[in-house]
Amino acid sequence: MPGRPGALPPGATCLPLLRVGDNWGMTSVGNEAPGGHRAGFACFIGRPNVGKSTLMNALVGTKVAITSSRPQTTRRAIRGIVHRPDAQLVIVDTPGLHKPRTLLGERLDSLVRSTLTEVDVIGFCVPADQPVGPGDKYIARELAGVKKTPVVAIVTKTDLAAPEQVAEQLLAVGRLGEFADIVPCSAADGFQVGLVGDLLIRHLPEGMPLYPEGDLTDEPEQVLISELIREAALEGVRDELPHSIAVVVDEMAPREGRDGLVDIYAHLYVERSSQKGIIIGHKGSRLREVGAAARRQIEALLGTKVYLDLRVSVLKDWQRDPKQLRRLGFYD
Numbered sequence: 618m619p620g621r622p623g624a625l626p627p628g629a630t631c632l633p634l635l636r637v638g639d640n641w642g643m644t645s646v647g648n649e650a651p652g653g654h655r656a657g658f659a660c661f662i663g664r665p666n667v668g669k670s671t672l673m674n675a676l677v678g679t680k681v682a683i684t685s686s687r688p689q690t691t692r693r694a695i696r697g698i699v700h701r702p703d704a705q706l707v708i709v710d711t712p713g714l715h716k717p718r719t720l721l722g723e724r725l726d727s728l729v730r731s732t733l734t735e736v737d738v739i740g741f742c743v744p745a746d747q748p749v750g751p752g753d754k755y756i757a758r759e760l761a762g763v764k765k766t767p768v769v770a771i772v773t774k775t776d777l778a779a780p781e782q783v784a785e786q787l788l789a790v791g792r793l794g795e796f797a798d799i800v801p802c803s804a805a806d807g808f809q810v811g812l813v814g815d816l817l818i819r820h821l822p823e824g825m826p827l828y829p830e831g832d833l834t835d836e837p838e839q840v841l842i843s844e845l846i847r848e849a850a851l852e853g854v855r856d857e858l859p860h861s862i863a864v865v866v867d868e869m870a871p872r873e874g875r876d877g878l879v880d881i882y883a884h885l886y887v888e889r890s891s892q893k894g895i896i897i898g899h900k901g902s903r904l905r906e907v908g909a910a911a912r913r914q915i916e917a918l919l920g921t922k923v924y925l926d927l928r929v930s931v932l933k934d935w936q937r938d939p940k941q942l943r944r945l946g947f948y949d
């Protein structure tokens with residue numbers, strides 16, 4: 618993948634935790650594997666907020682992608698790795714596909730399009746609790762253009778819909794295009810999550826595992842941490858502010874002379890000074906809450922105590938500025 622989003626700024630430190638090797642390439646190797654073992658890549662595609670990240674986390678069995686009730690939470694192609702005795706499924710989590718309105722939107726869309734041609738199978742997610750709309754049709758048309766990659770249609774969030782509504786949705790999704798399978802599931806209560814895995818794995822080539830057993834993601838730790846901070850900052854903010862928030866971990870290192878304590882210095886960027894005020898809150902109260910919530914999650918991820926230094930800065934209109942986008946890790 619050219620200009621991989623989420624790359625660390627030069628000189629940034631990275632503790633080896635959930636990090637694995639250097640296999641950034643997306644092509645699965647069709648090497649000989651005993652007993653019909655399969656290995657390869659899948660990606661989920663769908664409108665924003667349809668539950669792609671939640672489904673990936675459910676399949677992987679741990680939180681490797683942040684989720685929120687705000688559309689367009691996902692900005693990076695995070696990989697989650699599902700290990701099974703018969704297969705290894707590497708899931709690429711793409712941002713929701715939509716008609717782009719900003720330069721960031723365009724970059725995210727081109728990221729999605731390049732991903733579609735590089736994976737072995739695509740999971741097209743449509744929620745059970747909302748009628749099929751223009752957004753789903755737009756994606757279905759895009760998928761029809763990716764002829765060589767099989768598509769499994771996944772009707773998500775079945776726990777939010779009555780059985781008849783789910784049945785009707787399966788039919789409606791069937792009318793959207795040619796799919797290898799159409800499967801209903803719920804990541805919230807686990808309904809048929811395993812089956813979704815089976816149906817995706819069926820399309821992977823036979824081959825040895827691509828990643829060592831036990832690795833759950835190959836995202837650098839700083840990226841996971843910055844995403845956890847962004848998730849905490851998204852809590853309770855409205856309107857355009859969620860899209861204006863970006864987080865960069867500037868530095869991260871174990872504290873000298875103190876076992877089990879990691880110092881993390883991070884910047885939370887917004888686009889305007891009015892937004893800075895909202896993020897910081899009265900006498901810093903909101904920023905303290907964001908910091909405390911993020912710290913709890915980071916400590917759970919790292920398994921150590923964390924000192925988190927969180928600064929807020931304005932990067933004017935960064936979503937539309939190529940230079941700032943590069944600085945934040947969103948490359949052409």
Ligand SMILES: Nc1nc2c(ncn2[C@@H]2O[C@H](COP(=O)(O)OP(=O)(O)OP(=O)(O)O)[C@@H](O)[C@H]2O)c(=O)[nH]1
Nearest residue numbers: 666667668669670671684688689690691713804805
């Ligand atoms: N009830 C229910 N809620 C779900 C389910 N899956 C996801 N959600 C919720 O739906 C919202 C969106 O989920 P995400 O996984 O962030 O959706 P996404 O498609 O990755 O969103 P983008 O990052 O915007 O593309 C969150 O509030 C989730 O908790 C499900 O199976 N059932």
